[in-house]
Structures are given as C-alpha cells and as structure tokens.
Amino acid sequence: MIKSNSFTVEINGQTYSADAGETVYEVAQRNGVEIPTLCHDPRLDPAGACRVCLVEVEGQRRLQPGCAWKVDADMKIQTESDRISRHRQVLYSMYMSDHRTDEEGGLPEETGNVNQLRELCATIDPIPLEKVEAPRAARPGDDNPYIEFDPELCILCARCTRYCDEVEAVNAITLAERGSETTIATAGQRSLIDTSCELCGGCIDTCPTGALIEKKAPKLMPLETKTTRTTCNFCGVGCQMDLHTHNNRLVKITSPAPGETLNDGNLCVKGRFAYDFVHHEDRLTEPLIRREDGQLHPATWDEAIKVASEGMNRVKAKYGSDALGFVSSSRCTIEENYLMQKLSRAAFGTNNIHQCAAT
C-alpha cells in the first residue's frame, strides 16, 4: 500500500500512527493495545456481529465495533471506560446465559479447542442471568467422519460460514433460521458429506468457542498436549502444521494461526485429518526386501536401494531403457521431481518420466 495517507490517531490518550483503510482494531493490535474480539478473523471481511470489541469513538453517540470501524486522522478512541466495562460485563453474562457452562465455575465449557468466550468471561464478575435455552438446531444425522457441530457452544459469530464462503469459496454451510433460532446449517440439513463441503476443516480452526470440533480427536485441553511444528508432506505446497501429541501419540493436527506461515491458517482435508496412518499397525517403518523364500525381510536402505537398482538395470539390459518408466508422487516437491527426471533421463536413459499430479 502506498503510504500517502498516513496520519495519527489517539487511543486511550496515546498517539499512534495509522494508515487510511485500517481499522481501530488493527492499529490497536499493532501497538499492543488489547481489544477483545470473537467474530474477527483477519482473513475475513469484518462482520461486527459479536459486539465484544465495542469501543468509544469521540463524536460517535454509540459504541462502535473496533474490528470494523475505520480510523481517520486525529480520531480519538477509548478502549477502556466505565461504560465499556459495563458493556463487557453484561454482554459476556448474556453470552453465558446462551451457552453451555461447566458445573463448578459456571464458565463457558471447553471441548478441547480453546474457548475464547470462556477466557473473556473469566475477566468479569458475571451477572447470574437465567439460561435462555435458545432452540438452535444441531445436525444429528450428519455422519461425516471429521466435523461435529455443537449448537450449545455456538455464538453465531458466523466465522465458519464466512470462512467457507470467503476463503474456501465452497459455501457448504450457512446461517439458517433467524432470531434466537439462528443456527449453522447445510442445505436440507444434510450430512456435510452430501454437500459441496471439501472437509478442509478450516471452519473448525476459525471457530472461537469449540462449537465445531474434530470428531475423532480426543477432548484434551491444549495444555495437555505437546505441539510440534512441521511441514505437511502430502503435497509440495509446504503448508506448515502443528502436530499435537499426547503420551507420544499424535492426537490432532492444526494450522498455525493466520498470518504466521505461508498457508495463512489453512490446511486441506489431507493435511488436517489424514493422520491415521501415523500409528497404524500396517504402516511400513523400514525397507523390506522380498527374498527367495517369498517373504518380506527387513533390510537397510543401502541394501534396498541396491536391490532396486540391480533389478532395474537387469530390465534395461534385457529390454532396453524405454522398457523402464518413472512415476513420481504428487507428494514430492519440485526439487524432488527434478531429481526424479534426472534419475530417469541421466541414470537410466529414458524419457518415460511422469508425475502423478500432472494428469
């Protein structure tokens, strides 16, 4: 962006520089001023729906959503005041009356994903409002293998539906009904499997409360697992991902936060969900060579490569180079594919080289 439109704004009496087009939240965030948010996701157009980010803007009679309100030269903003404190106290309490809360603390329940509403509610002295028992419909018959929706924990921030639309361009899920009956639905309330859903799981990741969770992941709290950053090896894109392990077993995969790595918080169905093979009993963990007895025997990599190259050279000697063909996997990077064609052309002398993602 060309910085011709730079100016300063005042937040809580401090002066900060800002650019035209930025929101109050963006300027605050950059300068370490905290404004709570729930429906905000930097990848999505602001919805201004959850109302937790309301701030005071000088000259505005009403509180305004920091996530959507654009800054202007010399704008004066307050993110803390008695009015804002009361607003947060009552609003969070109202959310609690519309949310499943846990037995002891009465705080919004956690399902294994962080519940940001719980964290916000822990910052106030809640008003004991009676439950409103909103009649939000679930999708009980949805037999898709990966994604579960719990309407009791949904705050209708619409991050999931906006993500599915604005980032994935899949539009498999939608807000349906209205008022207190509003819920997250599919067309005809069909199973996600029977919709355009690609099971990317991005909706789970963006959900701030854990209303959307991964069906097969155990409900372990974030503190109970260890995370290891790695690169997805299902394809050459190189998405970064965090492996969550518990007792040395992989229990869940998530994406690093939006903006942190090149995949910007996104993963696809394979990267996010296809990790069953890791602990599968049939998984090959070392090279095997079929010996004369017809059985597979463990071997070292050197031995295995030697047997393979001898075999291929035998074919070449008997039938010529073009009797050989090489297919490289879609999981290879471009560099690996380059090496593969080098192997095919330079080492074995054939142009019969293909990459499985090329068709």
Next chain:
Amino acid sequence: MLTHEAQRQRERILELLEHEGGVTEESVRRVHKETGVPEADIWGTGMFYTLINKPGRRVRICDGLTCQMAGADQLSADLEAKGLPCERVSCLAQCDRAPATLDEDLELVTYHGKETGVTPDDPGLPMNLGGPVDESYSSFARAKELGAEAVIEILKESGLQGRGGAGFPAHFKWSSVLAQAEAERYVICNADEGEPGTFKDREILLRQPTKMLEGLAIAAQAIGAKDIYIYIRGEFTNERRSLEKAIEIAKEKIAPIKIHVALGHGAYICGEETALIEALEGKRGMPRLKPPYPTEKGFRNKPTLMHNVETACCIPAIVDRGGEWFKKLGKTEAGSKLYCISGHVNRPGVYELPLGASLDELVDAAGGYEGNPQAFSPGGASSGFLPMTYRDLPLDYKNLADAGSMLGSAGVVVLNDSVDMAEAVKWQLIFFERESCGQCAPCRIGTRYLRRQVDQYVQLGDTAPLTYAEDVAWEMEEGSICGLGMVAAKPLESAQKHFPDAFKVR
C-alpha cells in the same frame, strides 16, 4: 466478491423459492440448478423468511398488541377447533380490523371488526387519502422543469422528515446521493410496513398509490436514477393489486424511468433500510454495519435513496404548492402526518392531522375512547408505553423523543384499563424475539431473555425474574447493531417506569 452475473442470479432466488411454494430440499436444488447460487446459501436465505420457510397452507392470525386485545387468542382457538390449521404471526398492518387474519392465499379475512375510518376528502391536505385520484403527473412535469437543485431547495424549505420512523430530513439524503461520483443510482420505496400498530402505508397503497409513484418519480428524476424499486410486504395482497394498477399508468408517464416491484417474504426487520437492501440482493435480511450509508453504498453497492411510502406521497404536493405551504400545515413540526390509531377507540383508522397533534385530538378524529384509557403506545412497539398524563403532548419527533419515547411510524395504540400492562409488555416482547434477525448477540439473546423473564413474572407474579432486566435492556440499547435491538426493551422499560404497580409481587 460475486461477479455481476452471479449477483443478478442471487437477486432472483427468493422469488424463485416463492414460485416453488417455499423452501424444501428439492426446491432449493432446482433453484440452485437454475441460478448457480450455492445450495446452502439458498437454504439459509430462504429459511430466514417466514412466508416461505415452512411450505404448506394455513391461516395466519396476528398476535400483535391490538389484535391480542381484540381476542386473537380466542379466534385462533376457535378456528383450530374447526380444524383450520393456524399460525400466529407478527403484526399484519391491519390493526384497525383486529383481530386480523389472512387466509391460506394471504387474502385478508375480517372476523369481527369495528367501523374504521380515514380523514374525509379535503383538498387542503397533501396526501388526502379520502380525495380523488389525480393521474396527470403534473407535479412530475413541474419538477422536471424546475430541475434537481430547485426541487431539493423546495424540499428543504418544506422541512419534510422521513416518515419511515427516524424522521431524518429528506433533502439531506437527496443532496448526498446527488453528490456521489458514481452515476448508477437507485430509488427504493420502503413499503414493508410492519411496525406493530402501523397501517398508514397500506392506506396510501390502496387509495393514493399514484401520489406515491409520482413522488418516487420526482426523486428519481432529481437524483438521476433510472430505476425505482418498490419493496412491498408479502402479506399485502390487495395493496399489491392496487399498486400494480397504478404502475400500469405510471409506466408511460415517467418513462424512461422504470419501476420494479419486489415482494417481502415475511420478516419485519426488512423494513430496516440495509436489511431491505440485503433482501433485494437475495440475502438474509440482516442489517449492515453503517457507515457506509445507503446514500453512498446501497443497493448493488451503488448510491441509493430510500424513502418510506408516506414520505414519497408528500412530495407531489410539496412541489406543487411549495415548501412553505407544507411546513405551515404542521403544528409543532413541519407538515401533515398520517396517524394510525387502533386499540380502545371507537373508529380506528388513519387520520391526516397536523404534525404535533395530541392523543386527545387524534382520538377525537377516531370517534372517542372506548372505555377508560390507561395507556397508549405512540409510535409502534418500538416506542414503548406512555400513561394518559401525556394525552396532551404533541405527537411529533422531538417531543416524544424528549419523553423517552418516539413518534416512529405513528402507529398509535390505546389501551384501556381492562388490559394488564405486564401482559401487554409480553405481547410486544414476543414480537421482538420473533423478528430479531439474530445477527448480533445483545438483540438475539436479549429479546429472548426479556420475553422469558416477563413470561415468568406474568405466570408466577414473582418479581425475582425481572431482577436483571434493566442490565440486559441497557446492553441491548448500547450494543445492538440496528434499531430493532436498540429499542426492543422499550416496552418493558417504559411500562416499568410509568406503571410500577403492574410489576409488583402479585
């Protein structure tokens, strides 16, 4: 961002769903095939609107304040007993014919009504509901001659405030649209009349639709719009017939300006201007964040001038007879005003009076009070309740705002002492809970919370359920996105303030 073509296809989905008889898995699939709009989007949009979300034939009985006072519950029970399936629905804008009912084809059925009235013919009145219909479009011709700037100047002189509820000076919006760089502009007429107690736009659509069309044409001409969209509530069957007849004549008179009619599909919130625009664009009627205002980015993200039916209807006379003339018709504020009056009065109806008339003056026009009045609601459910000590207060924008209420759409309802105020509050809260779009938490949760708490109070007579009502009401006003949530606690707050006895331990 959708492509231009995808946007146009999206605009069609609600109408297509209606032709399909409502939202079903199959109808959604067919509309998807025809338009290419994702199935989930069609489903989610259709399920927002009560006229199409549950296919099937049934009678619709209003459960608005006036109709409840007129025994709508009993009527519903009687009809059900006769084997007629009934659905209870929000105010049908037929309060003068309470209890209002629509048959299976959305035709109005009057079960037992009082005599109703409108102001009789008086050529001195700008709207003159009881007067003859003038189809000459001479004011439109005059406005064309005068040119945009002169017309806006007259409008400014007239002091005309938007009659849709907010009372915003009309000329500001015209100038603002005119000042936009974008040349593609729209005029939209808001005929979604749904505020409980309000039925004035209905009478214009039935009696003087031509005046309204002429007003819209003058507006379109002035701001350089080629298309006028009229968004009329889906329950207005007779009104639509009357409007369409008038459009037949208007078409030639105002060419090349085009008139398009779009039907509402059952959602009060679509009376809010940005929700209305969303509905026109084939989306769920959830209000947008403002700014940007419609005058800058409205329908199809283009500058849009939206007016209420009544605002438009005032314009021809203003152009003809001048701003000063119109302004002087008012008592405390500019112009004449259509007041709807229903409830406990002898001749409910729509009366054109000087803006600033008092309740007593209005009820005079309506044949007097029925029984002993204890309260009135001056401007629809959103205005809450006032006690009879305010019977002399000028019913205008400023005085009512100062009294903690509002003129809104001037849907005045009188309640006599046979009504339990707490119950009246409950009826209003049922309305807001049902009609909240559900987008923002203060309104979505708050409307349900308050309705349930008042319900409990009415059932148990114990005040404990109301302990935190004030906090919730405060947050609804502070934190909601749009006007619905901001005022939805008003009926309870105002009744608690003015009728404390109705909220004691029983």
